[in-house]
């Protein structure tokens with residue numbers, strides 16, 4: 028079975044930039060893992076190392092129990108969807124999808140069947156004779172998907188395949204990709220820097236920062252129990268509030284230097300109160316609103332309230348919280364258990 | 366590279382300003398190309414006496430003489446062979462070199478300015494270099510080719526040997542130009558497209574033929590047009606510098622014959638007719654290339 032195991036892999040470019048720093052990660056067979064992190068944190072590099080387009084400085088990659096990093100890229104049974112599609116501009120959509128199969132000795136008839144199947148799935152049937160330059164962005168992206176799909180690889184790698192699409196198409200493709208992957212049950216790694224994409228699509232989420240893997244878990248685990256302050260700040264929108272412990276009226280675990288609490292967990296009914304502040308700004312989103320408040324010692328907080336809140340700027344902000352919604356972090360930014 | 370897909374869609378606007386901008390170029394073309402061409406065309410219908418005192422309108426007599434001349438036919442044949450060989454070799458060798466260098470350059474950029482130096486070689490300079498290299502007195506290649514034989518290689522007497530000198534000189538000059546264009550073409554191929562191909566096709570040679578070469582086709586087509594006209598016309602400079610007193614009999618091209626008949630033989634009418642024929646041939650060739658080959662070229 029196609030279980031993908033990365034063991035302590037690192038990539039150092041030109042002797043200095045540590046793009047990927049001792050990452051260990053296991054993607055179970057048929058699992059869909061999203062790789063999330065800010066720009067430049069090494070997501071693409073990690074993906075390219077799995078594909079074999081980048082060598083490993085150290086570490087090991089195994090696929091289905093066999094060493095993968097010593098296999099040349101063309102012999103790995105891995106298909107990649109590139110961020111900019113990377114379609115062959117001189118070939119039709121059909122040619123693009125058929126290319127890999129032709130080179131792997133699949134017969135003409137079998138190629139036709141497989142490409143047409145994929146085309147049907149991706150609603151490309153009418154477009155098979157077009158060159159990439161005659162396709163729209165979304166159509167190109169689907170051809171790129173099709174090119175990976177027809178190979179029926181052991182592993183799918185997606186490098187921000189939706190980043191060039193408009194919001195509506197992106198939402199639609201998100202669902203399509205996920206359904207497709209569920210049907211085919213192909214082990215997949217999906218790079219993105221869009222947390223909504225990551226949260227909604229992934230079985231498990233790997234959050235990276237500066238080349239390191241900060242946390243690896245299900246979307247809900249990561250939302251509810253962020254392992255580091257970075258993960259806590261990166262996941263969730265609007266972002267988590269970080270307060271100094273002195274503002275909180277309750278005892279906190281040993282070593283806590285920062286306390287995090289999400290805007291949606293600050294409520295009027297909360298058991299414990301924060302010092303009252305006043306409202307500086309209100310972002311109205313219709314179904315809800317984000318209140319920007321200022322506490323006595325200039326501490327800013329965000330509070331998420333229902334859309335019918337009727338607050339105005341200058342009103343007092345008097346909110347409370349429940350203890351189990353607090354996230355405590357130590358001086359190194361690591362989570363401290365309560 | 367031009368973008369014909371775009372060019373084809375361009376509508377001519379009606380402002381005079383664009384024409385003003387191209388006027389200097391038009392003037393240069395007019396004075397140095399159109400006017401002499403028309404003059405050659407006119408002269409090709411006249412028979413002029415060697416002193417240029419009188420001339421006589423003779424209709425197509427000059428053309429008929431040329432086509433009936435067995436000498437012209439053999440020069441025609443060797444020019445065709447020469448041009449094909451020069452074009453093929455100078456593009457082929459440049460392609461080979463550029464592919465090798467492209468592999469290196471993808472990792473390091475600092476050589477790139479150095480590579481463009483080679484561009485500035487004029488045909489006459491290439492001819493001079495060839496003349497020295499193959500000179501019986503001081504030429505290392507002359508010595509090397511003749512090593513162990515008693516005068517096997519004699520480019521001053523033997524037309525085949527002379528062709529070798531002319532072809533190698535002409536090719537040598539043109540490789541650098543082709544190299545730069547091909548290298549630029551290779552570097553313009555998106556890296557991710559090649560990477561996608563790397564995942565899709567294990568065979569490096571077939572990857573080159575099915576991905577790299579087609580994406581290079583616009584460059585190669587452009588070079589084909591340029592190189593054929595170079596081989597037909599500009600190699601005159603090489604021939605004339607390698608052989609200031611003329612190549613051995615049987616080693617001349619059509620352009621060289623135009624020059625010899627016109628300026629040395631003082632047959633202005635015949636020489637003009639030859640140059641008109643030459644122009645028509647190259648024009649036709651270029652049109653054929655655009656009609657048939659360009660269709661198969663994919664511009665991105």
Ligand SMILES: Nc1ncnc2c1ncn2[C@@H]1O[C@H](COP(=O)(O)OP(=O)(O)OP(=O)(O)O)[C@@H](O)[C@H]1O
Nearest residue numbers: 040041044046065066067068069070071072073220
């Ligand atoms: N070929 C290279 N040579 C040197 N440094 C590189 C190279 N490729 C990437 N890097 C560096 O490695 C780091 C990680 O790059 P990478 O492309 O993996 O980031 P990313 O997480 O994919 O970012 P983005 O979200 O912007 O795509 C960056 O600091 C980048 O500058």
Ligand SMILES: [Mg+2]
Nearest residue numbers: 070071072186
């Ligand atoms: Mg990236």
